[in-house]
Amino acid sequence: MVNFVKPRYTSSKIRSAGKRIVKGKSTTEDNKVLENFRGSHAYILNTFQANIRNHSKGIATSVGQRLKRRNTILDKLAREPSMPLASMHDIAGCRMIFEGIDDLQRVRASMHSARWKHSLTHGPQRFDYIESPKITGYRGIHDVYQYAVNSIGGRPWNGLKVEIQYRTLPQHAWATAVEVADLITSNRIKFADAQTHYLRYFQLSSEIIARTTEGQKSCCSELSDIELKREFQAADRRLGLLQTFDNLRGTSAKRLKFKRNTILIFRFDLRADEEALELRTFENVNRAIEAYDDLEREFGEKADIVLVRGESEENIRDAFRNYFSDARAFVDFMRDGLEVL
Template sequence: MPLLLDGEYPGGSRKRVSKAGEAIRDGKPAASDFMILEQWRAAHRHVLNSFQALLRNRTRGQSVVVAQRHKRRQTIIGKLRRFPDMKLHRMDDVAGCRLIFQDIDQLNIFRSNFHRANFKHELRNAPGKYDYIQNPKPDGYRGIHDVYKYDVNSHHGAAYKGLQIELQYRTIFQHAWATGLSP
């Protein structure tokens, strides 16, 4: 993916990325709208790979499973349709990493340390906002999610500055329950 000009996102400006999302949601997309969606997804691969490497480094020597997930095209389209006010450029879970811990204490210690880590990536949510352990979802799901905004000093990374990634923290038991729900 080529480097972008300041203020540009993969696929063009934020406005153009959102317009493509709106056209797709409304069922009136041009071929270029799908191309923009794919460019947007592709840009998140860099952020996903960077965070996955960072998390693996921070969990080295611990009994923690680190996995990554790249939201599929149809899942993005479904989310845009379920949430009519959602803007594609604001969707914060196009890329995601999941950390699976042995127990809740290990999870809480890691997350607390990660929040205090010395890097430029910005935590976008209040620490308790997506705490589904303290406040489970109606279907019983438990886990904690954080959203980070990607930020680095490197010339190559500048093209992806501002893209977001979701981190999911679960214990091994919460993960077993959550994956048991999936088809």
Template structure:
């Protein structure tokens, strides 16, 4: 889709509100839902150009700041995630959903996270896009489930493509340790066949993840979840280990991990986008990685929407379109699609050794 074409089809607020309401309606017929789904898909596609420009700016900023290690990735929010969010928030207008287009930055430690955020929103910054303040600082104020990261929404602004001005892009900035925890949440969700990050899944698993988040917060010297703030590190570690031993969580995580031989891809350095499809088969999980060049962006969007539609009826398929570089960079930015929780397990075992030996 060209930018000029995109200018002509940006739907109005009322159109998006009706589409969102239709998608979660119990009374809308199939034709109405299909039309609403098409509206949503076109609305989502409009965010492709802004997030592409945005992530290039972020990469440049990370290079300028000379971070020891950084990973930058972009993605369009998955349709099931958008619809699930609308179902959880029935009064939400689709036009006001701020994380349709997302960019994620993974940095070595807390100091780098804070520095990048300040560079992007500080008064002296020259970043073109307008930050919506205050941000959601889930590092200083972790979510009740243990999630930690900084979420900063920006309003896209461009001299060259003003027709897209006003679209919202969400930037997530997190440490590698926080990212390993989020990956474990996603992977355990696959094992449990439940969206743990949306509050589903077994109580024991959710408790274990909250405890592990607290141990990681302690390691990084940041506030822990409120209801564990008066508990000692040793008590937190002991309860987490008791749950892990009883449920054999590490064994399950290692069992589902996808080895290199189960990754199907013909990707090389020419490819700008990758469509990831995680699918359960008889002998385990497999991830297919379909690469696209920059010139094939439109085709990638069409295939993404088509595969999502096909996957709606299957509980053992997950699809996402990402841009993060080569396969190595993709695995680092989206390890949950490769069910890779090695770093999480290593960090938890280290915490057990530190506090329980």
């Protein structure tokens, strides 16, 4: 039986530690607080992934889960200084991918009607980025649940939050391409912090995919089909990203074996002939969390490191395809969409 990490600190202690860490004034104790707070979310991830699989069985094409990496937590705190660490709602994240919007909405409605004590922290439209896409072009729906149970065994984790992401295959392909572009161009597109031409590229591509695959609009709804196609083609001639994505194969991952707890290490500091992706696998989730913290300290900014959990190798590949540099689905949707416009 897995002995999951239990929360050890009060909200005020977590809040204070987060503030000092962001300011560069952290103590050894502050870092222990952060590591415990993040690690304690593994338990609710385990609980929610089981619930999600029950609600989405036979409907979702893939289900995955992940703990937010330490550097990403600190980056978010720096970008949103008014948000306390204790209130961060996406340290634990589960993601479901669907063939289409109807399936997505069907499973989301099932989740909302579930007979459990876990509660949504917001109204149903708060994080609906299909109805109201982000300025970056991101589309999908997020729900945030606050964990709540009556059982003695589960009570220590009451109050922690988990973010559930719902995406269709086209929406996931676009988000995958953004992740890969961020890795290979050192941009920050998903945070609207990219160079203007990269940000515009993905705004346009989001609009093309939304119109041609789902009959919807995204963040460039004011453009006609002709204007949209011409501007995107000019942007791709300048950046060449479609060809770059098409050339990325992620073949190294095919030879690697996964376990239920897998750490993906995407190296930035290697020669062209060296493998960029390394995997560390663990049967025990607590051992994986300890190794995760050690690896982030070891690599610093020289690698993108993420801990993922799934039921199978294929499940992890599908839900976290960006870490295998596989944006070919995006290329296919875009080339088909350009033919349609």
